[in-house]
Amino acid sequence: MKTPRRQSGSTQPAPSAGPPSDEQLLKEFLRGKDSSFELLVRRHAADLHQFVLRFTGDSVAAEDVVQESLLQVHSSAAQFDPHRRFKPWLFTIAANKARDYLRRRGRRHEVPFDATLNDENDAGRKFLDLLSSDEETPDVELSNEESRRFVKRIIEEMPHHLREVLILAYYQKLPYKDIGDVVGVPLGTVKSRLHAAVVHFGERYRDAIATRKEG
């Protein structure tokens, strides 16, 4: 039987066929080929910007964080372990800088999170409760723009540690293993945080719609 694996769980660089992998480009840059670094920037700047923008909710800060993150990649390239994958490393740097930004800004307007719901050991049970619940989201006609505003607000008010795994998994589509590397937690914690984030989102969204319906 072949070894089962989670999708894209591999941490090895892609083989050399086709366009050069990120890891190859970084290696070339370290050998003095500046155009390889430029290619890396062009390949990842937009993706990184989307991640940081969703994480910080601030487009100016997102640009700054992207610049600083890629500058750090440029200056710390020699410290990169070529046996690992480049993208999680890049996102780790960006996530750290985004967290620093949020800390400096003193952002504290997350809503208090129901403690029992937040317990990571309890996240699995709450998630199963959510799936089994008969309580449906109220039937309200929402424009996409209105729904977008609800989603944006709920995610921005989510505790950092849930928000970042949700963004990395849902929007950036990073494999769990890479998310674990970026956030610095074991795989099991990534999954329990994701379950907690989905429950958090589902309940807040349902409440927002219900409030809108009453209003």
Add this chain to the structure above:
Amino acid sequence: MQLPPEKKGELRWLGGVSMAGAVGLLGFCGSPSRNRRENHRFRQWQEKCEPNVSLDRPEEFLLDLHLGQADEDVRGWLDAELRRDAALRAKSERLGRVLMPLDHWSASSPAPNLADKVLSYIAARTDQRNVEEPRRGWLRFPAGRLREGLAIAASIGILVVLGVPLLSNMRERSRQVLCAANLEAILSGTSAYQQSYAGAIPFAGATAGASWLPVSNSGTPFASNSRHPYLLVKYGFVPAAKTFVCPSDDRGPYVESKARFAKDQEGSPAWDVRRNDDFPSAANISYDSLNLAGASPNLRPPPTVAYMADANPLFVGAKFNESVDADKANSPAHHGRGQTVLLMDGHVQFAKSPIYGTGQDNLWLIDGVRSYRGTEVPTRSDDAFLVPGCPQSSSH
């Protein structure tokens, strides 16, 4: 996303599956006749990779499926389960409906010239670093006149005499600010941890009858109190391990944590944050924290209680020093001028006395206890007793 017509039929019964979920479902081509084989393969995978996951709970994998994180073995198994079990299908549909609104939040696109701006920024910053500082001549006086030169030298002398103590004070003040910033970062991590663990502060478990001070005699077990705050580092709630070192602390060589992506190097003193359960050395944990030993540790302290502060002066070298006046002594960290204290209500303050708060509690003592062997524990939840971490029995 455009799906081939034959796949759309497969997806219909899964209801409002989001785009990411649809990607995960592309492997759903198995027929019911594959059920037994898929289950067998899945069991083998499960035993090897996720022994704690119950095969009786396929719904635990639904999120993996919707996020496109399930591999082909899991997808094959879930395919068979979803075909077989209508209740599971209903759950999958419900999850799809919960996730669907997330697709409405498309982050605005970056400026089209973002990559160019980044490259220009990096070029400018690296050029700046490469520019050599212009060489300055040694004592090159303006206009080269001796009298003016002597006047300047005298002024410098006066400034040095007056300025050295001032500079020293300023340096200590800046260290206090950095120390407070450390405790604020720890506070932020602790809050996130509490949100994840039903309001409980980090607790790494207790050993019955254990001492929180290293014991050289008998069979008394030892359990360092620093194991508890270490959870904040281990699970990434406080990303930088160095946050736990006060800038005024000079107790010994700090052990660097292994860079997350750096190669392991034989003989390197680096320690792997996630593979360990405590700080590698006393030099890596300057701050003393709430004693959590005993049968009923204070896991949800009231807001007025101190959670962490600079080192307790009663314990030097991981031993109790009874000659210290516990009512007056400040932490040695800031030259005895006071200690930075993190309170459970989220305040970080520099206290010039160990007696703090409206309850006039002493940071360094259990109420009514003046001598310590390492097995004493506070009995009241509002009695802060901050004790040193003694990782790996090393000296504090």
